[in-house]
Amino acid sequence: MAHYKMLDGNCAAVEAIKMAKVKVVSAYPITPQSTIAEKLSEICENGELEAKYIRVESEHSAMSCAIGAQLTGVRTATATASVGLALMHEVVNVASGCRVPIVMPVVNRSLASPWSLWCDHQDSMAERDSGWLQLYCENVQDVYDTMIMAYRIAEDPRVLTPAMVCLDGFFLSHSMQKVMLPEQKEVDDFIGTYKVKNLHLDPSDPIVIDNLTGSNECTEMKYQQAIGFKNAEDVMEEVFNEFSQKFGRTKAMIEGYNLEEAEALIVCIGSMAGTAKYVSDILRDQGKKVGVLKIVSFRPFPYKKLREIIGNTKKLAVIDRTTGFGGQGAPLWLEVKSALKSDVLVKNYIAGLAGRDVNIETIKNVYTDILEGNDSDDPIWIDCGENVMNIREVLLND
Amino acid sequence: MIDIKKESRGYIAHGVSACAGCGMELILRTVLNALGQDTTLVIPPGCSALFCGFGKETGLKVSTFQGNLENSAAYAAGIRAGYEVQGNNHSTVVAFAGDGGTLDIGLQSLSGMMERGDDVLYICYDNEAYMNTGIQGSSATPLGAWTTTTPTGKPVYKKDLLGIAMAHGIPYCASASVANIKDMTKKVEKAKSIQGPKLLHIHCPCPTGWGSAPSKSIEVSKKAVQTGAWVLYECEDGNIKLNNPPKELKAVQEYTKLQKRFSGINEEQLVALQMGITKNFERLMRMQAE
Ligand SMILES: Cc1ncc(C[n+]2csc(CCOP(=O)(O)OP(=O)(O)O)c2C)c(N)n1
Ligand code: SF4
Numbered sequence: 001m002a003h004y005k006m007l008d009g010n011c012a013a014v015e016a017i018k019m020a021k022v023k024v025v026s027a028y029p030i031t032p033q034s035t036i037a038e039k040l041s042e043i044c045e046n047g048e049l050e051a052k053y054i055r056v057e058s059e060h061s062a063m064s065c066a067i068g069a070q071l072t073g074v075r076t077a078t079a080t081a082s083v084g085l086a087l088m089h090e091v092v093n094v095a096s097g098c099r100v101p102i103v104m105p106v107v108n109r110s111l112a113s114p115w116s117l118w119c120d121h122q123d124s125m126a127e128r129d130s131g132w133l134q135l136y137c138e139n140v141q142d143v144y145d146t147m148i149m150a151y152r153i154a155e156d157p158r159v160l161t162p163a164m165v166c167l168d169g170f171f172l173s174h175s176m177q178k179v180m181l182p183e184q185k186e187v188d189d190f191i192g193t194y195k196v197k198n199l200h201l202d203p204s205d206p207i208v209i210d211n212l213t214g215s216n217e218c219t220e221m222k223y224q225q226a227i228g229f230k231n232a233e234d235v236m237e238e239v240f241n242e243f244s245q246k247f248g249r250t251k252a253m254i255e256g257y258n259l260e261e262a263e264a265l266i267v268c269i270g271s272m273a274g275t276a277k278y279v280s281d282i283l284r285d286q287g288k289k290v291g292v293l294k295i296v297s298f299r300p301f302p303y304k305k306l307r308e309i310i311g312n313t314k315k316l317a318v319i320d321r322t323t324g325f326g327g328q329g330a331p332l333w334l335e336v337k338s339a340l341k342s343d344v345l346v347k348n349y350i351a352g353l354a355g356r357d358v359n360i361e362t363i364k365n366v367y368t369d370i371l372e373g374n375d376s377d378d379p380i381w382i383d384c385g386e387n388v389m390n391i392r393e394v395l396l397n398d
Numbered sequence: 399m400i401d402i403k404k405e406s407r408g409y410i411a412h413g414v415s416a417c418a419g420c421g422m423e424l425i426l427r428t429v430l431n432a433l434g435q436d437t438t439l440v441i442p443p444g445c446s447a448l449f450c451g452f453g454k455e456t457g458l459k460v461s462t463f464q465g466n467l468e469n470s471a472a473y474a475a476g477i478r479a480g481y482e483v484q485g486n487n488h489s490t491v492v493a494f495a496g497d498g499g500t501l502d503i504g505l506q507s508l509s510g511m512m513e514r515g516d517d518v519l520y521i522c523y524d525n526e527a528y529m530n531t532g533i534q535g536s537s538a539t540p541l542g543a544w545t546t547t548t549p550t551g552k553p554v555y556k557k558d559l560l561g562i563a564m565a566h567g568i569p570y571c572a573s574a575s576v577a578n579i580k581d582m583t584k585k586v587e588k589a590k591s592i593q594g595p596k597l598l599h600i601h602c603p604c605p606t607g608w609g610s611a612p613s614k615s616i617e618v619s620k621k622a623v624q625t626g627a628w629v630l631y632e633c634e635d636g637n638i639k640l641n642n643p644p645k646e647l648k649a650v651q652e653y654t655k656l657q658k659r660f661s662g663i664n665e666e667q668l669v670a671l672q673m674g675i676t677k678n679f680e681r682l683m684r685m686q687a688e
């Protein structure tokens with residue numbers, strides 16, 4: 001029987017990794033991911049998980065070990081955050097290019113500098129073109145569910161693409177919530193045992209993997225990856241449907257809330273979606289027609305579904321938890337803006353950097369601006385303090 | 399899966415794209431002859447990647463992964479773990495990396511692998527520079543040698559790889575050279591038979607980077623051994639043994655004069671080079687006696 005357990009986001013991820021019966025684990029600790037590395041090491045040691053734990057000396061090696069092991073035909077696990085993900089960057093691309101469908105929790109944390117231990121999406125957004133699927137979670141149940149579904153999606157032969165399951169550092173990684181866990185047998189039936197489907201290392205069937213490839217073939221191999229992303233949309237639909245039938249919780253690449261006749265919608269990612277929904281309820285009670293779109297799958301980005309789901313809404317407030325320096329907008333805004341016709345106002349709000357809480361006030365300010373403000377093009381740093389240039393002054397205003 | 403166009407002896411195709419007189423080719427052929435088919439190779443970028451081939455063609459008949467420059471040891475550790483959890487304890491997992499991929503950018507992952515005790519055979523073929531990118535200096539480039547990034551001769555000594563390996567207390571490490579193929583074969587076989595991390599550091603003549611005659615690669619290597627510029631020894635369970643050491647070291651010039659990379663070496667550098675070599679040899683002899 002399925003049962004409830006109090007878990008934080010990191011433990012929910014570990015629970016999913018355990019139930020996916022990975023065989024090799026290689027992880028390196030970093031706040032706020034550390035308890036994932038610790039817990040995995042513990043359960044490998046006490047036999048709860050029959051797997052070999054490789055106590056690697058860096059995230060670069062963590063991903064390298066995972067790639068090497070999974071190429072021999074076993075499911076593997078690693079997890080990281082922030083500068084750890086940045087250090088992995090080189091080999092993150094090897095995993096996707098070699099079509100090794102690793103599923104990796106990324107516990108979102110700001111990138112140095114300045115040093116910050118706290119949540120934003122700069123780390124995973126910097127990897128958005130690295131050829132990995134990216135799924136973002138709203139709450140702790142969502143972390144568990146998304147992990148389980150990610151194995152199915154990533155390993156599907158039509159997709160064969162690794163997946164990052166992104167959970168907001170501290171907001172999810174360290175917050176305890178009640179989580180419904182299915183029986184092991186149900187998970188076994190849902191994700192199946194791992195079978196290597198393409199490149200493999202086997203001395204009795206030798207092949208050479210990942211040698212130098214000419215410009216005559218690289219484009220085609222990259223195109224195959226692009227097709228993997230295209231296919232992932234259908235596969236996600238199938239997997240989400242099957243999951244909701246079997247486990248009773250629904251999921252979609254993009255989820256709408258309070259959409260009826262909405263005048264304005266906040267488009268956001270991750271844990272702030274909960275606050276946005278709550279505020280939209282309050283504002284609805286006050287007669288304001290506002291709602292929320294939560295982007296679950298950032299890669300692939302469901303741009304067609306976005307067009308459908310907004311209906312006649314003409315105002316979108318996109319909140320990015322990352323900076324998008326020097327661009328016309330930050331990553332989420334760029335996706336939303338380019339998906340829609342120009343008769344929709346799409347404004348960009350930067351908020352929640354380095355753990356700043358995207359609270360009720362911030363969300364209200366965003367709704368007020370999108371409903372009543374002008375249609376300025378520049379991103380609005382909605383929760384930025386006053387006298388900005390006087391804080392830890394870098395350029396002298398002489 | 400393999401479409402073999404012309405069967406070659408051993409585990410490497412005939413006609414790979416190594417330069418004439420390349421020591422690395424001889425090393426890998428010797429290594430694979432000793433290890434056999436039940437082997438998985440990890441090869442980083444560098445000259446050794448030429449064995450992996452290009453596009454649909456490869457020069458290797460053993461299962462191989464071409465990795466990145468700094469993580470051969472980590473890939474190998476992962477592959478070993480993958481085999482192990484599937485009950486395969488017989489295949490030999492080998493990292494085959496250059497000096498740059500080992501002593502510089504790859505030192506961290508190698509250290510991790512040795513410290514954890516992973517059952518991996520790590521082989522560093524040492525051509526004493528970054529050859530594949532155009533002969534830039536590495537931490538294995540000897541004092542006084544010219545490279546494109548040490549245009550007036552390298553001002554500092556070569557890094558001591560086996561010293562680093564021994565400091566990790568691994569069960570077996572050894573140096574080898576194409577100057578003595580029998581000795582190299584024996585060491586590969588021994589390494590294969592030992593459980594845990596093993597490291598072989600193999601001197602690799604490189605006519606292109608050293609400015610030596612392609613026909614003289616073996617002679618150059620022999621001179622390295624006779625002058626003590628390269629010392630053949632092994633360390634098993636902490637016990638050091640020199641393999642057939644020269645009774646008396648020849649002057650280092652006998653080695654350097656065969657290579658253009660030393661043609662600009664000044665008197666001071668030459669003295670320093672000789673002193674370093676003599677001290678190192680005496681140190682190893684003392685360690686053997688202990
Ligand atoms: C991260 C990274 N930095 C730089 C390179 C470029 N690069 C490729 S091969 C090489 C030199 C390798 O030297 P070594 O390991 O001694 O092998 P050799 O070419 O001498 O055989 C370098 C610097 C790379 N592939 N990856
Ligand atoms: S550059 Fe040196 S090591 Fe590289 S293939 Fe040529 S001879 Fe061999």
Ligand SMILES: [Mg+2]
Pocket residue numbers: 496497498524525526527528529536
């Ligand atoms: Mg080299």
